[in-house]
Amino acid sequence: MNQFSLKDKIILITGASSGIGRSCSVECSNSGAGLILVARNEEELQKTVSMLAPHTKVETIIADIAQSDNLEELIAEKVLQIGKISGFIHCAGVEKTLPLKKHTPQLYHDIFAVNVIAGFEIAKILSLKKYKTEASSFVFISSVAGMVGEIGKAAYSSSKGAVISGARSMAMELSRSNIRVNSISPAMVHTPILEKMFADIGEEAAEEILKKHPLGIGNPEDVANACIFLLSDAAKWITGSNLVVDGGYSAQ
Numbered sequence: 001m002n003q004f005s006l007k008d009k010i011i012l013i014t015g016a017s018s019g020i021g022r023s024c025s026v027e028c029s030n031s032g033a034g035l036i037l038v039a040r041n042e043e044e045l046q047k048t049v050s051m052l053a054p055h056t057k058v059e060t061i062i063a064d065i066a067q068s069d070n071l072e073e074l075i076a077e078k079v080l081q082i083g084k085i086s087g088f089i090h091c092a093g094v095e096k097t098l099p100l101k102k103h104t105p106q107l108y109h110d111i112f113a114v115n116v117i118a119g120f121e122i123a124k125i126l127s128l129k130k131y132k133t134e135a136s137s138f139v140f141i142s143s144v145a146g147m148v149g150e151i152g153k154a155a156y157s158s159s160k161g162a163v164i165s166g167a168r169s170m171a172m173e174l175s176r177s178n179i180r181v182n183s184i185s186p187a188m189v190h191t192p193i194l195e196k197m198f199a200d201i202g203e204e205a206a207e208e209i210l211k212k213h214p215l216g217i218g219n220p221e222d223v224a225n226a227c228i229f230l231l232s233d234a235a236k237w238i239t240g241s242n243l244v245v246d247g248g249y250s251a252q
Helices: 019-030 042-050 071-082 105-126 154-177 192-201 203-211 220-231
Strands: 010-014 034-039 058-062 085-090 132-141 179-186 242-245
Touching: 010 019, 010 071, 010 105, 019 034, 019 042, 019 085, 019 220, 034 042, 034 071, 042 058, 058 071, 071 105, 085 105, 085 220, 105 132, 105 154, 132 154, 132 220, 154 179, 154 242, 179 220, 192 203, 220 242
Parallel strands: 010 034, 010 085, 034 058, 085 132, 132 179, 179 242
Antiparallel strands: none
């Protein structure tokens, strides 16, 4: 029996229309999982669906998870159609690099709404017996920015730090319900968010960032593979951990 397989597991993934979320969707389907994919952009989400392994069981939810009042209803409807959920990956995220003097209360609010609160709210829903399988695993995508200082990222870094510490507390509380909770902290990964950031900061600053990654910039599937491990039975004794997947960035 392959302990790393996700066969017969249903995984809910937010931010599934691009970047790490899309890669997690594709790699989970390649590992045998059925999927509930959540995103705002229907057209991009359908692209993700078209990339899945043949015969993958999949349901989609088009919603802005930071604004949606009826998330539980949407999830309940999909669980009825596809089955109870045994895994959750919170990939949806907002990144903004701005000098501190340009940070506003609204910026903090907007970033925390997606990166932290929406993910924790979905975890709360999925921790209910009626939606989960007997044992389940939640994975939150954090960032090395939640562990080390980054210029221009006070709001983003603090949101990702909140993800790491919140996941640890959840791990303690939900262990009695047989739910494991972990976070993953990637460094820079080739995604649309990274491309936009590099465009904003200019070539010289981008070069400096590249130099800080001993193994180079990562690919989304490098993070997706770490997610698959934490969702699988191979990680059944791992909870409350923050798995760093950063090409050596934070080892310096």
